[in-house]
Amino acid sequence: MQKIKKAVIPAAGLGTRMLPISRTVPKEMLPIVDRPAISYLVEEAVAAGAEDILIITGRGKDAIENYFDYSIEYEQKLTASGKLDQIAEMRRICSLANVYFLRQKETKGLGHAVLTAKSFIADDPFYILYGDDLIVSETPVCSQLADAYEKYGKPCCGVKPVPWELVYKYCSLKAESNGDNTYSVTDMIEKPKPDQVYTNLSILGRVLLTPDIFDILEQTPPGAGGEIQLTDAMKVVAQTTGMTAVDFEGTRYDLGSKLGFLTANVQEAVKHPEVGEEFRKFLIEFVKTL
Ligand code: UTP
Secondary structure: OOOOEEEEEEOOOOOHHHHHHOOOHHHHHOOOOOOOOOOOOOOOOOHHOOOOEEEEOOOOOOOHHHHHOHHHHHHHHHHHOOHHHHHHHHHHHOOOOEEEEEEEEOOOOOOHHHHHHHHHHHOOOOOEOOOOOEEEOOOOOOHHHHHHHHHHHHOEEEEEEHHHHHHHOOEEEEEOOOOEEEEEEEEEEEOOOOOHHHOEEEEEEEEEEOOHHHHHHHHOOOOHHOOHHHHHHHHHHHHHHHEEEEEEEOOEEEOOHHHHHHHHHHHHOOOOOOOOOHHHHHHHHHHHHO
């Protein structure tokens, strides 16, 4: 099975759930303690073997591009104060992979954003990491998908059971267990009405697709919310070749929502090597006041 060497990170969405900050700071650049979300995603893709990573951006998202560039002024200042480790770490982030940028000129949905990656992907299988979904795991979720791709030979999606009463906000998969942590998927629906729900398994943040998705996306009309939905195109894949859903190991944070952003910061802050211990002490005292 072909190794996965390319990844696409759609990060062009307007982030209306994170207004007003998202008007001037891309939600993908909001910090988890001291690193933007996009930094974690690139690290995950690289850890899973990606060498070429395309980030789909849009107007007002220049900060994402700047993050992966050298910072000569900072380096001069840090050199003068002998903080060479910090320079090395910043250069490491810039050299993780070949990171490319492309603008989605109109925010017509996740499926439309993925379609802009068509010529970059050419004939290769590839990962998609949703730009506002951070997943903290022992094994990168993309690697977990690559293992399932190797085993079952079909495009894969990362899934989790979501509370039944919230399935309408996500998508619902028609899926049967393979007897491990994976499922065989034959159909799916985005934002289902109550009588359209198959299961409470929903796709969260990571997929591994083959390039035939592009022909399907080109034929996909706008769906839920008037946007071109990636789920509508993956539905065709599920119905024809089938897909494998992987109930992944890891904690997922929706950084496109205020609550997800806050939760991620608290949970990651207590583990942080520099401030974790002090923050933990603060939290213990703070909780007593609630
Ligand atoms: P979301 O639906 O969570 O992003 O898309 P959004 O549209 O920015 O969110 P709200 O509802 O307005 O708050 C999942 C991912 O797809 C990207 C987003 O940046 C996010 O990372 N996306 C979405 C695009 O790249 N282009 C789009 O047209 C829509």
